[in-house]
Every structure is written in C-alpha cells, then in structure tokens.
Amino acid sequence: MISTRLLAGASFAALAIVATPALAGDIAGTVSDETDTVALQSATVSIPSLGRQTVTGRDGSFSIAELPAGTYEVVVRYVGAPTVTRSITVPESGLVNAHFTLGGDNQIVVVGQAANQASALSRKYASDGVSDVLTRDAIGQFPDQNVAESLRRLPGINVLNDQGEGRFVSVRGLDPELNATSLNGVRLPAPESDVRSVALDVISADIIESIEVKKSLTPDMDGDTIGASIEINTTSAFNRRRDLLSVKLEGSYNDYAGVVSPKGSIDFATRLTDNFGVSGGISYYRRKFETDNIEAADWDTANDVVFAKETEYRDYDVERERLSGTLNLDYRVSPFTMVFARGSFSQFDDHEYRRRTTFKFDEDPASGDADSALFSDADGRIEVRRDLKDRFERQRIATTQLGLDHDDGEWKAHLSGSWARASEKEDFSVDPIRFRSRFDGDGLDIRMDYSDRRVPLFTALGNTADFLDPASYGFNRLELTTLSDSVDEEYALKADLGRTFVAGDGEFTVQGGVKSRWRDKSYNMDGIYYGDFDGDLTLADMLGSQTYRLTDMGPVADKYAPAQFFLANRSAFEIDQYETDMLSLPDDYSAEEDVLAGYLMGRYSSDTLRMVGGVRAERTNVSLAGQLVANDGDDVTDVIPLSFKRDYTDWLPSFTVRYEPQRDVVLRLAGYRSLVRPKLSKLAPRFTVNDDLEAEFGNPDLEPYRAWNADAAVEFYLPGNGAFSFGLFYKSIDNFIVDQTTQASGSFQGIAYDQLTRAINGDTATVFGLEVGFSRSLDFLPAPLDGFLVQANYTFTDATGTVFTNGDASAPRDIQLPSSSRNTGNLVLGYEKGPLELRAAGTYRSKYLDELGGDASEDRYVDHHFQLDLSAKVEVIENVRLFAEWINVNNAKYFAYQNYDSRQRLLQFEEYGSTVKFGAKVNF
Numbered sequence: 001m002i003s004t005r006l007l008a009g010a011s012f013a014a015l016a017i018v019a020t021p022a023l024a025g026d027i028a029g030t031v032s033d034e035t036d037t038v039a040l041q042s043a044t045v046s047i048p049s050l051g052r053q054t055v056t057g058r059d060g061s062f063s064i065a066e067l068p069a070g071t072y073e074v075v076v077r078y079v080g081a082p083t084v085t086r087s088i089t090v091p092e093s094g095l096v097n098a099h100f101t102l103g104g105d106n107q108i109v110v111v112g113q114a115a116n117q118a119s120a121l122s123r124k125y126a127s128d129g130v131s132d133v134l135t136r137d138a139i140g141q142f143p144d145q146n147v148a149e150s151l152r153r154l155p156g157i158n159v160l161n162d163q164g165e166g167r168f169v170s171v172r173g174l175d176p177e178l179n180a181t182s183l184n185g186v187r188l189p190a191p192e193s194d195v196r197s198v199a200l201d202v203i204s205a206d207i208i209e210s211i212e213v214k215k216s217l218t219p220d221m222d223g224d225t226i227g228a229s230i231e232i233n234t235t236s237a238f239n240r241r242r243d244l245l246s247v248k249l250e251g252s253y254n255d256y257a258g259v260v261s262p263k264g265s266i267d268f269a270t271r272l273t274d275n276f277g278v279s280g281g282i283s284y285y286r287r288k289f290e291t292d293n294i295e296a297a298d299w300d301t302a303n304d305v306v307f308a309k310e311t312e313y314r315d316y317d318v319e320r321e322r323l324s325g326t327l328n329l330d331y332r333v334s335p336f337t338m339v340f341a342r343g344s345f346s347q348f349d350d351h352e353y354r355r356r357t358t359f360k361f362d363e364d365p366a367s368g369d370a371d372s373a374l375f376s377d378a379d380g381r382i383e384v385r386r387d388l389k390d391r392f393e394r395q396r397i398a399t400t401q402l403g404l405d406h407d408d409g410e411w412k413a414h415l416s417g418s419w420a421r422a423s424e425k426e427d428f429s430v431d432p433i434r435f436r437s438r439f440d441g442d443g444l445d446i447r448m449d450y451s452d453r454r455v456p457l458f459t460a461l462g463n464t465a466d467f468l469d470p471a472s473y474g475f476n477r478l479e480l481t482t483l484s485d486s487v488d489e490e491y492a493l494k495a496d497l498g499r500t501f502v503a504g505d506g507e508f509t510v511q512g513g514v515k516s517r518w519r520d521k522s523y524n525m526d527g528i529y530y531g532d533f534d535g536d537l538t539l540a541d542m543l544g545s546q547t548y549r550l551t552d553m554g555p556v557a558d559k560y561a562p563a564q565f566f567l568a569n570r571s572a573f574e575i576d577q578y579e580t581d582m583l584s585l586p587d588d589y590s591a592e593e594d595v596l597a598g599y600l601m602g603r604y605s606s607d608t609l610r611m612v613g614g615v616r617a618e619r620t621n622v623s624l625a626g627q628l629v630a631n632d633g634d635d636v637t638d639v640i641p642l643s644f645k646r647d648y649t650d651w652l653p654s655f656t657v658r659y660e661p662q663r664d665v666v667l668r669l670a671g672y673r674s675l676v677r678p679k680l681s682k683l684a685p686r687f688t689v690n691d692d693l694e695a696e697f698g699n700p701d702l703e704p705y706r707a708w709n710a711d712a713a714v715e716f717y718l719p720g721n722g723a724f725s726f727g728l729f730y731k732s733i734d735n736f737i738v739d740q741t742t743q744a745s746g747s748f749q750g751i752a753y754d755q756l757t758r759a760i761n762g763d764t765a766t767v768f769g770l771e772v773g774f775s776r777s778l779d780f781l782p783a784p785l786d787g788f789l790v791q792a793n794y795t796f797t798d799a800t801g802t803v804f805t806n807g808d809a810s811a812p813r814d815i816q817l818p819s820s821s822r823n824t825g826n827l828v829l830g831y832e833k834g835p836l837e838l839r840a841a842g843t844y845r846s847k848y849l850d851e852l853g854g855d856a857s858e859d860r861y862v863d864h865h866f867q868l869d870l871s872a873k874v875e876v877i878e879n880v881r882l883f884a885e886w887i888n889v890n891n892a893k894y895f896a897y898q899n900y901d902s903r904q905r906l907l908q909f910e911e912y913g914s915t916v917k918f919g920a921k922v923n924f
Helices: 002-018 113-126 147-151 561-568 577-584
Strands: 025-033 044-047 052-055 061-067 070-077 084-090 094-102 131-135 157-162 165-171 180-183 210-214 229-233 244-254 260-271 276-302 305-334 337-361 367-369 372-376 382-407 411-426 429-439 444-449 457-462 474-503 506-533 573-575 589-605 609-631 636-662 665-676 687-689 694-697 705-718 722-734 737-742 746-748 751-753 755-761 764-777 788-804 812-816 823-833 836-845 848-853 860-862 865-877 880-887 894-900 903-911 915-923
Touching: 025 084, 044 061, 052 061, 052 506, 061 474, 070 094, 084 094, 113 131, 113 210, 113 705, 113 722, 113 764, 113 788, 113 823, 157 823, 244 276, 305 367, 305 372, 305 444, 305 903, 337 444, 382 474, 382 561, 411 506, 429 561, 474 561, 506 577, 577 609, 577 636, 737 788, 812 848
Parallel strands: 025 094, 180 229, 694 755, 737 848
Antiparallel strands: 025 061, 044 052, 044 070, 070 084, 131 210, 157 165, 210 229, 244 260, 244 915, 260 276, 276 305, 276 903, 305 337, 337 382, 367 372, 372 444, 382 411, 382 429, 411 474, 429 474, 444 457, 474 506, 506 573, 506 589, 589 609, 609 636, 636 665, 665 705, 687 694, 705 722, 722 764, 737 755, 746 751, 764 788, 788 812, 788 823, 823 836, 836 865, 848 860, 860 894, 865 880, 880 915, 894 903
16 A cells, blocks of 8 residues: 555656756756865855755765756855855856865865864755764864764764763664664664664774764655664765875773773775776774673662662673774766765674672671671571673674665656675673572671762671682582574665756755665574583682772682683583573574655755655564473473564654755754654563573564654854854654563563563653754964864753553653653864864763663662763874874763662662773875
C-alpha cells in the first residue's frame, strides 16, 4: 500500500515536471578561497534581482538554471570573508561558467581554529533546518585530536565517557540511543549486541572531513531519530583545489599508566585527471591507560546503620588499539554529474585486565554510625572474593557505497546502493577466574568507612593473617568465553529525483524518493563454566601486584598468569555443565528489521525565504528469534525456541521555514514527526541471569518511541568570523523506553531471580529546552589581542516522563528521562597568531538518570561532570607543525549513585588521571 501510493505520487510529479519547458540560460561555476587551495562548501550564491539563491556543494560547485537573458549582479557570501559581487551576462541560451575566489586583502585563513569556525558557521548559515557542524581545515586537522572531544564544543552536544574516553554523543541532553549516525550517507550499524548508538572512538578523527549534527528533520531524511541525525563525511578529492598529502606522528602519555602510546596517520587527496580523483587515509592508534574503580550494591538499613551488602574494589589496566582507513573514488561524468565509490574500515581492539576484591556481608553490621559500619564474622559469614578478568574484544565497522549525484540547477537526482557491517567478537576471555575465602568465627572484623560518599574504604581488624594470605583464597570458579559474537549488517538502496521550477521571485522544487533498508542483527554467546579444579589451586599460585591508588586491595592475581596457567592445565579444570548451559544458551538471539520508506516534498527558495514541507512514510517489518532455557536449579530441562513478528507503518510529516529578514539574521522554524525503534536486543525473546540471580528479560511487546518535535531559532552572523544563536525546542514523546530494575524475588519460566531488569514503555514524555551559542574571532582588537577566539554555548533541557511502578497504572511516577542532563555547557578560549595556536576548553554536564529502579530510592544517577582540556600547536617551519594536548587536566571523575536514606549512596566511582598527547604533522 505504501509503495503504491508513493509511486503514484512520484509518477504524477514526474509527468508534471516533464511537461514544463525550460527557460533561457544557466550559470554554473565554483567557489574557492583566494589561495585556490580548498573548495568552499556552503558558500551562498544569489541573484538578488531575481530572488534566486543556491548553495555550493562539497566540491564548491553551484548552478542556477532557467535564467532569462540579461546581465545580473551575482553575489557570493561566506562567513569570515568579504562579500564578492560580479556582473554576469546570461545569453538567450547556453551555459555561463564562473569561478569565484573569496579572500582578497582580508584573506580567509584556511588553517587553524578560525578556518574551522568559518567553515562550520557557513554550513550552519546555509542549512535548511537547525544544525551545527564540525569541520577540519585545509591541512586536515580538527581543533582537537579526538572527534568526540571536538563535538563537545558544539551547542547542545555532550559526549558520554567510557573509562575516561568520549564515546557516545548526547544531543540536547538526551539519550545517545535517540540519535542516528551515518558515514558518507550510509547508516552505521552498532558493533555491540545491546545498543543502536555508535561509539565515536571506533572511527578515527584523522579520516573525517566534517561532522554535521542535524537537529531537525526534512522528509528526505531517515525518520528514525529524536535527538539528532549525526552525519559523518570523509574527504573527497573534489573538496580541494590542490593535492593534499599529510603525515602525523603522535605520542600519548597517561599519568596513571606511565607509558607512551603511539599514534600515526596518513591523509591524501589528489586528482589524477581533471575529472577523476582519489582520496583517503589511514590512521593507527594504541593507547594504554589505567582506571581505579569502586562499586557498591544492595544498600540497606539495620539498627539505624546504613550499609552496602556488597562492595567491590576494581583495578583496571587497559590497552586499546584502533586502525581506521577510507578510500574514495570520484569521477565527474559531466559538470553536473558525479559518480562515486566510497569505502571505510575501522577496527577497535580492547584488551582489559581487571583485578577485583569483593566483600559480601551476609549479616547486618554489629555496630556503626552515620558514616561507618562494622561487620564481624562472629555474627555471620564475611565472604571475600579476589578475581581477575582477562578480556579481549575486537570491534569492526566496514562500509561500501556506490552512487551517482546529479544537479544541473533544474534536475536533481541521487542513486546509491550501500552495505555496512559492524561486529564485536571475543573468542578467548577469562571472565573471570575467582578465588574466595569465607570467614566465619575466625576473629575477622571489617570496618567500612562511608564518610567520603564517593570512596568508601575498608579496614581489616582482628585476626587478619588469613585475610592477607593469598594461599587462603581457594579456586572458586572460572568462566571462559569461547565465543561472544555480535553482528549487525545492513544493505540499503536509495533513489531521489527532483525538478526545480522558477516561481515568482524564487524557485520551487518538487522532490520524491524511496529507500529500502534490510538489517540483520544477531548475537551468539558460547562459554564454559569451570566449577572445580582437580588439585590444590589458590591465589598464591598466580600472585601479582596491583596498580590501585585508592587503597590497598590486598593480594591480587597477576594479569597474565591465570590464562597461562589455564592453558597449561586445562584438563585439570572440571566443567559444571548446568552453569555452562546457563552461560551459553540464554543470551543468543537473531533479528531482522526491514524498513521501506518513501517521501514527497516541496521546497520553495528565494534570497530571503526558504520553506520545505512534505511527508515521509516508513514501513517497518521485524522478525525476532530467541529462546527460553528452562531448568530445575540443577539441570537444564528444556530449551524453548521463541519467535515473534511485528510490522507497523509511520507517517512522518514535516515543515521547515528559514527566513532572512535582513542580511546575516536568520530565523528558523521546524515541526516534524519522528520515531526511534526499540533496541533489537531489548525486543528479543530471551533472558539472562547471573550467579547473583540478577536477571534481564527481553520484551517483544515494546513499542517504538514516537515523537512530535518543534524547533525555533534565531541566528545573528556577526561582522567577520562569528555568530550568536538562540533556540527553543519541544518534543512530545509517546512510548519512551526505560530499563526498570526491581529488587523483588520471583521466577520466570521456572528461572528464579532476586533482581529483575526489563525494558518497559513509559507513558508520555515531554522535552522542553533552550540552547544559546556564541562564537567570535576577536580580530577587531589591537594586536596581539586580535588573535583571540571565543566559543561558548549553554543548553537547558527539561525532559520528564511518567512510568507505572511494576506496570500498575494506579501507581504513576514522574521521572527524568534516562541519560538526560538538565544543563550542558562549553566554553572555549583560543588564540592563533602567526605560527602559534593555543586553546583551552571546558565542558560541563549536570547529573542524569542512568537506570530506573523499582522505586525512587533505587534509581541510578550519574553525577555532574566538568572537564578541562588544553592544547597548543606551533608551525616550526613551513608545513611542519608540532602540537601538544593535555586532556582531562582536572582529573574529572565518574560517580554514579542512588538516593537512599537522604544521602547519595555509591554505586560506581572511577578515576582515570589525565592524558598528554604530543607529536608533529607534516604536509607535503
């Protein structure tokens, strides 16, 4: 039904288009900087007397068609450059070619922070909707060495960290899962088995030309985003007017790890002929770092003493290795038609060693006060676990795309086919090997000091000889991951066709298109659970040393010895078949998600007014397969395959207005309907349960998020290189999804649990907010102060929704939407003068709800975060630059907590130290 309607509409539009005669002549050309080094994308080219206007493409090209014969003033504008006006005579028929260069006495700086800012503001100015852009300069460098860190600087953008490194993008304080990410127009699948969002650290900054964050949608865009559409573009040979070859060598030093990690990249772009270009790059990065962590769980009260039943001290040593590459081929068939082939590959290896000391208290504390609790093994058992995780995983993302773009000012067309594949794989991980000792009547006391809400510390008292003796900790279990394989693969075909007509003092474009996406995602987990060892095996047999800074953890395992010992003595480890089955069977699932979309839209454009309106329809078909594993507590009694199929259709209207009442003042208004489909891992009919009886169940009945969205913004583009923007946004979201964790015991399909986590749909959520941004090059100040640049932005987000406790409609609870920060802000002070560049950047986000509990006292929050970064670059000789960065100068920490008994109670604390990067970049 959907395809029939869309094809009929498209056919009607095509007949109307073909029947329309063309007018006299055309103007086409290119725009570049004064040095003719780079093509200027998003320069605005207008003919004011006719109200006609267009924007240059990524190769700097433009075309304005169907012009009556005559002489016209053609005006070209670009942020940071003087306006250029030229008289051009259009004949009665034929094409006039024109090449514009911008700069002159106030030459555009093509290298450095000012160049990045001018390019980004030009693209923002020229866009139809509400957006922000991050670009690199003419020699291929971002203001920061890390894309995630650079994205923090944009209005409304925050990046969520993983072990101190920026990974996932939050837009306007919303959950990263509400974003859509593409690379060169190809939707990126997620390597992890349980997410849709794509971690930015998988893709190197060195191969990226620009990142555009589109916060409002038009009908020609995929409709499955509520936060933003994040569009990553790699470089093309036609982005430049000259060849590029640059080499960068870098070292990275983490003050916790105490070692220097290498990084290197090569970036190139060249035209082999006037019409054929090749571009690409390769980047390699290895990073060693350490993390100190404390986690607590099961907070309770006894005799007016608040305590955690379980506390863990974790010492992480991590080595990450990233390899990224791109190759783009572009062939200009005609001045208006480009055929392209684009490919990318990224590999991200993560080798993590984790030493952990865990305290489990079975009985209430013997005594305590507001800041402490004393546990005695005279009252009940104190269990101490010492384990090690040795886990290696590899993530890969690969994309391939073939396509054609045509734009002659009258006809506009796009055809493309693409393939993308993401995977995450482990094939030998010791996760974990555990040793334990149980103290009961041995004279051991453990005092927990909770006076520091982030860092609770323990003190062992009384008979501590066995507590400190590694030989007293006997082998308890070993979990071996033989295979953890997540694969997410998508094929897509896309076709767009548009026709432009002269309409009064402007032009009107009718455009339609179809897109089909076929996605397969699966996860396969195989493991072996070894519950005993034939012989005597204790922690003393593989003793190592800790690198923990928060306290003395006591004896810990060596990082390498457990895997080596296991491989040498594998036959002596005894398999527990029941636990092996429960480790391997419940997690597996597979899913197919096919989306057929079509749209029809109209676009009116003049030199002051631009309107885009239309409707998009998306038909979704989902097939899910998983399994329930029944057991009697000792053996698996049955494996029950389950499958579900679902389909639904969404109609997504949108309307966008861009109005420029006077030069350099832009008003924007957008309203649109969008959706976000549930994670396939949350839909899959499966369950997992660990040895602590913490269970997680899938929910095939989840509905997608559906939202009405509205944006309003005003932008003032300041003389020179700068802008001020103010925006309001509103979203009404139905069926928002939260993970709800309840502490109540129960059973499902015969599987007992003490804690249950399950994704559920909430009722209706509303999101309201404002964002303010300011950026300015202070070149109007007297020297040497004229080298300063300032960027500042602030976003306020009020995102609230209602859920029903345990599904009970009579017990509504208002919550803050997960991963939604109320306040985010950035401040950057830069300086560039001659060969020197300096930059100080601070980023802040307020706390957010991370996970929903059974009630408010069990909700998990992540505390506010402020981070300061410094960087410096200097050109020592022509085309040779040295640089240095100091990341996380203030050693910002991660702190997650729950509000229990009127205080913040620790759930997780981490600190990472700061990282210094230094190196050289050479351009040839």
